[in-house]
Amino acid sequence: MIPALATLLVFQLVGEALVRTLAVPVPGPVVGMALLLLTLVLRPALLAAIKPTAQTLLQHLSLLFVPAGVGVMLHLQRLGDEAFAIGVALVLSTLVGLASAALTMAWLMKRVAPSADKGAP
Amino acid sequence: MNEGLPLVDAVSGVAAGRLADVWVYLSASPLLGLTVTLLVYHGAFVAYRRSGFHPLANPVALSVIVLGALLWATRTPYATYFEGAQFVHFLLGPATVALSVPLFEQLARVKRLWLPMAGALVVGTLAATVTAIGVGWALGASKATIASLAPKSVTAPVAMGIAEKIGGLPTLTAVLVVCTGILGAASARYVLDALRIQDPTVRGFALGTAAHGIGTARAFLVSEEMGAFAGLAMGLTALFSAVALPLVAGWLLNWI
Numbered sequence: 001m002i003p004a005l006a007t008l009l010v011f012q013l014v015g016e017a018l019v020r021t022l023a024v025p026v027p028g029p030v031v032g033m034a035l036l037l038l039t040l041v042l043r044p045a046l047l048a049a050i051k052p053t054a055q056t057l058l059q060h061l062s063l064l065f066v067p068a069g070v071g072v073m074l075h076l077q078r079l080g081d082e083a084f085a086i087g088v089a090l091v092l093s094t095l096v097g098l099a100s101a102a103l104t105m106a107w108l109m110k111r112v113a114p115s116a117d118k119g120a121p
Numbered sequence: 122m123n124e125g126l127p128l129v130d131a132v133s134g135v136a137a138g139r140l141a142d143v144w145v146y147l148s149a150s151p152l153l154g155l156t157v158t159l160l161v162y163h164g165a166f167v168a169y170r171r172s173g174f175h176p177l178a179n180p181v182a183l184s185v186i187v188l189g190a191l192l193w194a195t196r197t198p199y200a201t202y203f204e205g206a207q208f209v210h211f212l213l214g215p216a217t218v219a220l221s222v223p224l225f226e227q228l229a230r231v232k233r234l235w236l237p238m239a240g241a242l243v244v245g246t247l248a249a250t251v252t253a254i255g256v257g258w259a260l261g262a263s264k265a266t267i268a269s270l271a272p273k274s275v276t277a278p279v280a281m282g283i284a285e286k287i288g289g290l291p292t293l294t295a296v297l298v299v300c301t302g303i304l305g306a307a308s309a310r311y312v313l314d315a316l317r318i319q320d321p322t323v324r325g326f327a328l329g330t331a332a333h334g335i336g337t338a339r340a341f342l343v344s345e346e347m348g349a350f351a352g353l354a355m356g357l358t359a360l361f362s363a364v365a366l367p368l369v370a371g372w373l374l375n376w377i
Contacts, residue, residue, distance in 0.1 A: 101245025
């Protein structure tokens, strides 16, 4: 578990350092994810060492959003004043995002790779 | 004048004084915020499991409501709470890196589906952003609020960076990001069923595009395969949005 956690942190650290050195507007952990993926492709043996810890972290991904969510306390005034606009914008744009992503992907899968996947039953 | 003070009162007075001391210590130490966060989330997750993982019983939503009520009742400032909760918040970084594991395991299918995924990612992200800005503008939200709404489908740390660049409030964006994740995770089953989308790769990818990490957490509960595609979508959305959204949203915000 410790080597796995250290591996994840090292990749995050390298990601953060790269992003800051190159001044690219991409988050460090995302670069870390890409670099670890590349490393796994080059050395698949590494997978067994980090998989259990990675799975534990991802199983409890929801928990990690709780502290930021409680930050709602800081914005009750604004949220109250603009509740209607914010609420409608949140709901509509989430539904539009979900539906448009799903429909685009399903449509492209039929056009581009009809036999690549089982598709809808 | 108080010479006749009964012993009992004196003892309870001391005990109350000690309790007050304990509270002073606990409310200033990160221990309490961290412990309460884990306990409340555990309770929320047990409720979620008892409901048969019903999408509407989202554990993040339940936890935020309970913790918010606790902070309000004890008049604890958010900053004090965050002193403890930051240890949980910090793990978002390593968890993002950990997404490479399910991704690697699905790599063969990722390679085959790259074009449909790229299309879904660009269309889904831009549609969500334009809708958020358009609706906010049409309903008279302030410019700072609209700018905070624009990147809300992106995972929290990236969304906060984008909001800052286009004149939004990063902490408000964090809250809207969490709300979006909850909404997406709660509604996905109904929306995708209504659209007759059954393929778990498409369902997972759409969830990750529209509802980032909370949608990904939901997808992992349904299946490892769906979770992998949701995680992939979340990572790619973060990459694409970090580059494209400051331009697109910044340009739209200049018009309103």
